[in-house]
Amino acid sequence: MTDRPVEEMSFEDAMRELETVVGQLERGDVALEDSIKLYERGAALKARCEVKLKEAEEKVAAITLDRDGQPTGTQAVEDQ
Template sequence: MSEKPVEEMSFEEAMQELEAVVGQLERGDVALEDSIKLYERGAALKARCEVKLKEAEEKVAAITLDANGNPSGTKPVEGL
């Protein structure tokens, strides 16, 4: 498990660690106290992935297309 703060992770980093956390929890070979810590870390990683996906969706939605369907630029999205 990474020591990097979740809020500093990219989507890919958070997703990779979330998969590792889920794998550990599914195996069931982790002590109860450690399982709780893993679950908490997993919840934070899931939330980070959701934030990064929402940011990406907003950026994609901000792209405007010309009459031929080609990107013609972007319009600003509030908060980004």
């Protein structure tokens, strides 16, 4: 587990750390107090992954296609 703020993590970094957290919790060899901290960190990481996935879905949905089905550009998600 890192001390890096979850809000600064990319999807990939958050997912990797979440997998590590889940692995530690599944082994069950962590003290109760540490398990609680791991669970809280895992919940924050999960939420971060959900936010990043939602952002990606919105960007994909914003892609417009021309008559030939080719992308013509994107509209910024913030503009919608």
